[in-house]
Amino acid sequence: MYEILHDYLALFLVGSWPNGPLGGVAITLILSALGLAISFPISVVIALAQVSPWRWMRRAASVWTRLVRGIPLLMIIFWAYFAVPVLVGAEVSAFTTAVCAIIVYESAFLSQIVRAGLEGLPRGQMEAARSNGLSWLQSMRYVQLPQALANMLPSIVNQFVSIIKATSLAYVIGVPELTYSAAQVNTIVLTKPLQTFLVLAAFYFVLCFAISRFAGWLERRIARQRAGLA
Amino acid sequence: MFDLSFLLEDGYLKLFRDGVLTTLRLFVVSGLLSIVVGVALTTLRALPVRLFKGFVIVVVEYHRNVPVLVQILVWYFGVPQLLPEGLRDWINAGNTEFFFATVALSLNAGAFISEDMRSGLRAIPHTQQEAAWSIGLTYLQSFRYVILPQGVRVALPALLNQALLLFKNSSLAMAIGVHELLYRTRQIDNLTFRTFDVFLVATILYLIGTLALMALSEHFAKRRTAPSGV
Numbered sequence: 474m475y476e477i478l479h480d481y482l483a484l485f486l487v488g489s490w491p492n493g494p495l496g497g498v499a500i501t502l503i504l505s506a507l508g509l510a511i512s513f514p515i516s517v518v519i520a521l522a523q524v525s526p527w528r529w530m531r532r533a534a535s536v537w538t539r540l541v542r543g544i545p546l547l548m549i550i551f552w553a554y555f556a557v558p559v560l561v562g563a564e565v566s567a568f569t570t571a572v573c574a575i576i577v578y579e580s581a582f583l584s585q586i587v588r589a590g591l592e593g594l595p596r597g598q599m600e601a602a603r604s605n606g607l608s609w610l611q612s613m614r615y616v617q618l619p620q621a622l623a624n625m626l627p628s629i630v631n632q633f634v635s636i637i638k639a640t641s642l643a644y645v646i647g648v649p650e651l652t653y654s655a656a657q658v659n660t661i662v663l664t665k666p667l668q669t670f671l672v673l674a675a676f677y678f679v680l681c682f683a684i685s686r687f688a689g690w691l692e693r694r695i696a697r698q699r700a701g702l703a
Numbered sequence: 704m705f706d707l708s709f710l711l712e713d714g715y716l717k718l719f720r721d722g723v724l725t726t727l728r729l730f731v732v733s734g735l736l737s738i739v740v741g742v743a744l745t746t747l748r749a750l751p752v753r754l755f756k757g758f759v760i761v762v763v764e765y766h767r768n769v770p771v772l773v774q775i776l777v778w779y780f781g782v783p784q785l786l787p788e789g790l791r792d793w794i795n796a797g798n799t800e801f802f803f804a805t806v807a808l809s810l811n812a813g814a815f816i817s818e819d820m821r822s823g824l825r826a827i828p829h830t831q832q833e834a835a836w837s838i839g840l841t842y843l844q845s846f847r848y849v850i851l852p853q854g855v856r857v858a859l860p861a862l863l864n865q866a867l868l869l870f871k872n873s874s875l876a877m878a879i880g881v882h883e884l885l886y887r888t889r890q891i892d893n894l895t896f897r898t899f900d901v902f903l904v905a906t907i908l909y910l911i912g913t914l915a916l917m918a919l920s921e922h923f924a925k926r927r928t929a930p931s932g933v
Contacts (some may be wrong), residue, residue, distance in 0.1 A: 490812055543867075543913035545874035547885060555898050605730055612857045634768070641770035652773060659780065667781030674777055681768035702848075 474668045481658045488649045496649030504640045509633055510577035516583035523588050543642035547642055550574040552644055571643035579636055586628045590621035627692035634681045715891050722887030729873040729883055740813025745820045766814035770876050774811055779803040779879040804876035807835035812869045823858025863920035870912050
């Protein structure tokens with residue numbers, strides 16, 4: 474295992490860069506970070522629709538998240554593969570396709586976290602804000618969302634772990650991310666598939682384990698702070 | 704515009720049916736095995752042996768922090784390298800892809816299930832155990848008649864959620880060439896070029912399964928809180 478790691482470390486970390494396109498862990502992290510950064514604001518909009526006082530909005534948002542949660546991510550990636558070029562009217566790279574699919578998929582899951590955060594706040598907060606003369610949107614913007622976001626930070630970090638794991642599926646449409654690098658190493662070495670794929674698993678493990686530990690630490694810290702304030 | 708009559712020609716319907724049946728087989732076989740794995744891991748962890756506890760923690764953390772696709776690749780490409788010749792021939796004589804996909808999916812779901820079971824059992828107050836003993840039940844009886852029924856009730860929505868994940872994850876078996884629904888979908892697409900229609904049919908087929916599982920999970924989540932009153 475050590476030999477594989479030693480001989481192909483660069484391929485695992487950055488793909489064929491600087492002689493070719495960036496890949497490996499670097500692309501996995503860029504894909505995940507972009508996925509989270511774009512799907513988060515979308516998930517807030519979906520969550521707001523779900524707790525809004527307008528019935529048709531709640532309906533539409535809940536039907537949408539249910540549908541997305543019910544479709545395998547790989548299926549959504551294939552939908553994006555042929556639907557996105559039609560929608561934008563131009564050829565689209567595999568990387569962009571993967572980003573689009575991950576945004577659609579993850580925003581549905583993130584919206585559940587945001588919604589739980591909003592619903593976890595005491596009712597009095599909204600009532601107090603409204604009785605101060607703020608509109609529904611203003612109360613959300615200045616009173617509810619800031620509090621809810623602080624509470625759900627650990628869950629969002631945990632969702633980032635899910636997103637990192639989800640990006641491995643981009644390998645299937647040929648995005649040169651971490652799993653793709655391992656497949657490349659495997660075709661070069663040929664005789665050591667077990668070692669190659671265990672090194673791959675180890676890369677994901679180190680990344681995801683460290684981040685979920687960080688989420689756990691964050692959760693305890695927030696709980697302590699709140700206990701101190703109370 | 705939306706015309707599905709082409710499905711009736713050239714045995715496409717049969718390909719779809721084969722895909723659905725393989726997906727269901729993958730789901731049912733891995734589902735049953737994952738319960739066995741889950742119960743085994745939960746039991747090992749509950750025993751007062753540190754070595755077992757450590758082993759279960761390592762198994763659970765591996766399956767939680769490594770993408771399912773990578774777990775499947777490790778089993779399919781890597782593990783045969785370790786097996787003795789005779790056993791390898793025996794596996795290769797059958798449906799290798801299906802075999803390893805089942806192993807990977809059952810272990811993955813089993814690890815998650817064991818965590819759900821553990822938190823389900825932990826949710827039962829210790830006084831229940833003591834009360835059961837004090838009315839003369841043995842350790843096994845108190846587990847069978849007092850702890851387990853309550854624990855299952857608490858854990859059921861989470862377990863159904865695992866079933867939903869397993870159903871969606873079965874689509875990843877496509878990556879190693881298992882002829883499940885998504886694999887067949889792409890095959891029919893390549894034969895007919897009716898991409899939109901073919902993927903829509905497959906998506907609806909997946910949704911029938913996943914929406915049913917979601918509804919079931921919500922039903923039990925609602926029922927749990929009603930009678931227990933805790």
